[in-house]
Amino acid sequence: MPVMAEVNFNKNAIEEYKCDANLAIQLKLVKSAEDVEDGPCFYPEMSHQVFGSSETIFGYKDPEVKMYYSASKLTTYININYKEVITPQDFDGVQPDDVLQALSKFVPPGFYTNKDAFIASLEKEKYFTPFGEKLHSYTHTTDNITRHFEIYKNTGNAPGFKAFHERLQTFLIWYVDAASFIDIDDERWMFYIIYEKVKSPCGSTFYHIVGYQTVYRYYAYPFMERPRISQVLVLPPFQKQGHGAELLQTFYTECWSNSDILDITVEDPSEDYQRVRDFVDTRNCMELESFSPENIQSGFTKEIVQEAREKFKINKNQSRRIYEIIRLKFSTTPDLLRNYRLDVKRRLHQPFQTTAKESSKLKALTSPGGGDSQISKKQKHEILEKLYNECVVSYRHILEKVAASI
Incomplete structure (x- = not known):
């Protein structure tokens, strides 16, 4: 031994x-x-x-x-x-x-x-110019200092872009859990990059990287596309300044006029990115007829799904979230708020119903007459109440941001 x-x-x-x-x-x-x-x-x-x-x-x-x-x-x-x-x-x-x-x-x-x-x-590198096509420019002001930013789109074909992207995506390993590098040679990838545009006292213009987003154009039956937002990263020196929302809105605006796009999805969004997405989608949908105070109290309807998809390429799951956020805004009386709470809890209860069906089938197959393995009604009620309160807190935060941006 x-x-x-x-x-x-x-x-x-x-x-x-x-x-x-x-x-x-x-x-x-x-x-x-x-x-x-x-x-x-x-x-x-x-x-x-x-x-x-x-x-x-x-x-x-x-x-x-x-x-x-x-x-x-x-x-x-x-x-x-x-x-x-x-x-x-x-x-x-x-x-x-x-x-x-x-x-x-x-x-x-x-x-x-x-x-x-x-x-x-x-x-x-002083006179580097961005790769691709400029889609949008905007400013951000803090402490009376106004900075200028531009967003460019690239399909990956520009000379030098592949090497640039290989360096850019290394930031993912420090900020995105389970990050993976992508095959830029696949022509269905699209890249959206934010640069800060800086003018020197002598009049020269310089461009500095701020963040980026990758999008993959998936096929949607029978002859359309369903773009999926894959990787999004705003570098730490520029976070909490609204750049993520500007990037997403720029991509949205480009998609809205494209009749070949069915709707837009996001690959495994983080909580932070979901908040950005909710903010942008809520701000946009506030102007739609189906989301008006008069119509939204009727519940989550086919009209909401259809208008959100046709106008803003929002998929069904995301339009449900935006419906709940905007309906909360207009639930201003005890009766309206009670109906709202019941509506949201019905949606939150659906996974429990699915689990119950699956559990019943399993019990019938494996141990007929066995004990009930389901959680108690009290536990279910407590879980639903906790989930509902978490939704409301998150939704109110989105509504506050939207109000401040208008």
Whole structure:
């Protein structure tokens, strides 16, 4: 029987060489040589896709993993600093993580590891112009400073865009759980990219990346398309400024006039993105006749589904959400609010009915005469009440945002 080798080092000592990868990785958008040293950094929300479920970098004391991107073409610079690295001979041969190799699995080849070479490359990118067709421009003002933004559409065919997109999508691994890279050679992909447009005192114009959205054009029987929004990311320095809503509205506006599009779907939306989607759809649907105060109290009707799809390409499931949000706005009396609550709870109760049917079939097949495995009526009532209250809180937040935007 083999004997386990004795561990000679202090376990507490080895803990000193573990670091939270989300704190060690420093991301930065670099506009000039000065930004390399002084520009603000931002940090990942997650890193398990690179460094495992523990999200830990092992083998270094106080590591700094600098991942800097030029703000225009996203040319990349990676540098790793640390105070001390573990010595394998002192720790029974334990090796430090190969951080650069781990990153290289996600970052495309051609990145810089020499800071001077990276800085020299910035000069060549000064006059970068966006890929594709400009669809929309808008401004955002904070602290009396107005900034200008533009949204461009690209099908992936422009020279240089494939390499640009490969660098752009690396941000997904830090901010989108279970992110996957896409095959840009599939011509059914569409790309919508936001840039900040900056004019220098000398009159030159520069474009800096803000965020992007990918859309896949699925087939819809018999001869239409059903675009699915797949990946959406606004980079951290630009979040909570309304860019996601501008991006979505720009895509919507382009789709509305296209008779080949049946409706629009979203692939596994996060809670944050669902709120953006609800906000944009609610703001749009407020002007539709079927969503008027007079009509919406009649319930979720075929007319609502049809008008939302025909006017704004909203699918049935999403039109139901928007119906509930707008009906809440107009449920201003105790009677109207009671009817609203019953209507929403009927919808929330449907999964319980499905489960009950399935459970009854299973029980009849496996254990006739067995005990009832269903949850009690009291538990069901408590669950429905909790779900309803969560819906109302979320819906009121959407309505407040819509009111503030008008």
